[in-house]
Amino acid sequence: xxxxxxxxxxxxxxxxxxxxxxxxxxxxxxxxxxDGDACLYYNSNTKGARFDHRYNVANYAxxxxxxxPDGSSGTGAPVKNNAASVWNNDPTxxxxxxYGSNYQGPVQEIGPKSTADLDPALKNNNASGSWTAQ
Amino acid sequence: MRPRRGxxxxxxxxxxxxxxxxxxxxxxxxxxxxxxxxxxxxxxxxAIPVTGDVTGLDLPIAAYLPTREQRARRSVAEAVLxxxxxxRLGLTYQVPPAGDGGPVLKSRTERRYGVGDPVxxxxxxxxxxxxxxxxxxxxxxxxxxxxxxxxxxxxxxADGVPxxxxxxxxRPGPGCLGEARFALGVDPTLERAALPSxxxxxxxxxxxxxxxxxxxxxxxxxxMRAKGFDYPDPLAAGGDPxxxxxxxxxxEIAAASATVACKAEHDVAGTWYAVDVAxxxxxxxxxxxxxxxxxANEEESARRVAAVLGG
Numbered sequence: 121x122x123x124x125x126x127x128x129x130x131x132x133x134x135x136x137x138x139x140x141x142x143x144x145x146x147x148x149x150x151x152x153x154x155d156g157d158a159c160l161y162y163n164s165n166t167k168g169a170r171f172d173h174r175y176n177v178a179n180y181a182x183x184x185x186x187x188x189p190d191g192s193s194g195t196g197a198p199v200k201n202n203a204a205s206v207w208n209n210d211p212t213x214x215x216x217x218x219y220g221s222n223y224q225g226p227v228q229e230i231g232p233k234s235t236a237d238l239d240p241a242l243k244n245n246n247a248s249g250s251w252t253a254q
Numbered sequence: 255m256r257p258r259r260g261x262x263x264x265x266x267x268x269x270x271x272x273x274x275x276x277x278x279x280x281x282x283x284x285x286x287x288x289x290x291x292x293x294x295x296x297x298x299x300x301a302i303p304v305t306g307d308v309t310g311l312d313l314p315i316a317a318y319l320p321t322r323e324q325r326a327r328r329s330v331a332e333a334v335l336x337x338x339x340x341x342r343l344g345l346t347y348q349v350p351p352a353g354d355g356g357p358v359l360k361s362r363t364e365r366r367y368g369v370g371d372p373v374x375x376x377x378x379x380x381x382x383x384x385x386x387x388x389x390x391x392x393x394x395x396x397x398x399x400x401x402x403x404x405x406x407x408x409x410x411x412a413d414g415v416p417x418x419x420x421x422x423x424x425r426p427g428p429g430c431l432g433e434a435r436f437a438l439g440v441d442p443t444l445e446r447a448a449l450p451s452x453x454x455x456x457x458x459x460x461x462x463x464x465x466x467x468x469x470x471x472x473x474x475x476x477x478m479r480a481k482g483f484d485y486p487d488p489l490a491a492g493g494d495p496x497x498x499x500x501x502x503x504x505x506e507i508a509a510a511s512a513t514v515a516c517k518a519e520h521d522v523a524g525t526w527y528a529v530d531v532a533x534x535x536x537x538x539x540x541x542x543x544x545x546x547x548x549x550a551n552e553e554e555s556a557r558r559v560a561a562v563l564g565g
Binding site for chain 1: 325329349350362365366368369380381382392395397398403407431448451452454455456458459488489492493495497498
């Protein structure tokens with residue numbers, strides 16, 4: 121049941137990317153939290169399933185959490201409005217997690233090479249994410 | 255139709271700013287009388303700025319968040335300490351400066367209540383000016399070598415271990431980065447609790463549900479429907495998945511322009527901002543003791559940064 125939902129969400133993700141006319145970037149959601157990535161976790165304290173992205177994401181809709189070395193809880197769940205904590209694994213950029221899609225609404229900033237639990241009002245309300253220089 | 259900018263507007267903006275600085279006495283001298291608030295228990299706003307765009311106005315919580323300049327100074331000090339630490343290990347490395355990131359917000363209020371600038375939306379629709387659609391919009395420094403990553407972070411980086419929550423208070427975290435942050439007195443437990451940020455998002459949610467804001471949002475929705483668009487609020491309009499195209503369509507630009515026009519017509523940004531500010535001031539009072547600790551930690555950290563940078 122749970123994994124079926126994940127598969128369907130994955131199909132939606134591909135469809136959205138194709139509809140947008142953009143080639144899926146290899147670094148987005150490759151499952152590894154590489155140097156330079158933003159890594160969103162399903163559970164607090166950077167635990168559970170994870171979703172990684174390297175570039176700005178105007179809408180987390182369509183992406184799903186993947187099993188990670190930090191746990192499998194939430195595997196296949198949609199990333200949008202489901203993240204509880206974040207690891208900014210970029211050495212120089214600040215990560216901004218927005219309440220609204222398309223970089224709107226209030227924002228929580230996570231510094232370079234830092235982790236944070238999302239603010240209670242933002243937890244399960246993460247809609248988009250972008251990078252900014254200092 | 256209300257003029258968007260004029261002497262009266264500027265006077266009202268001044269009042270709002272005075273309210274931010276803590277001078278509530280002048281609050282009702284020129285602003286529209288705040289609507290009665292029976293149910294929400296929120297304090298009345300001091301004054302409601304009449305404006306289509308509140309980008310130039312900051313929020314009270316900003317007083318407890320490091321400024322852009324303070325953050326930049328801290329990261330320079332961090333880079334100095336990291337360079338010295340690596341040099342002791344016989345490694346040469348300079349932390350690269352941050353390149354251009356994604357869209358840089360002019361202020362915390364720029365897109366907080368949805369888009370607001372009629373000139374920007376005419377070209378960009380709902381997207382931040384200059385924004386791409388993802389893909390390659392962040393320059394990345396080359397990943398450090400394995401040897402360097404271990405020295406810097408205590409792990410090889412890729413799929414490494416995220417920093418532990420308590421590192422930096424009683425003990426340095428791993429690697430030269432952990433050592434540098436420990437030396438600069440950045441308390442990650444305060445960073446993680448992120449109280450100012452928490453209050454900032456909380457006041458937004460409360461103000462969004464406040465009857466005074468709901469009233470202008472309903473008026474905004476009616477105004478939008480007359481122009482052929484059906485959304486509950488400006489954030490929903492800007493977040494419509496149909497805008498996920500490589501470039502803004504004519505319809506996106508029309509919807510964004512209508513969003514801005516209807517916001518201005520019903521003073522959505524001004525009303526929302528004033529109520530948001532009122533909730534933040536209430537929260538700042540409630541959390542005064544904790545915020546004092548946050549500020550003390552920031553000040554201590556700033557002193558250490560200054561010592562590293564030589565004044």
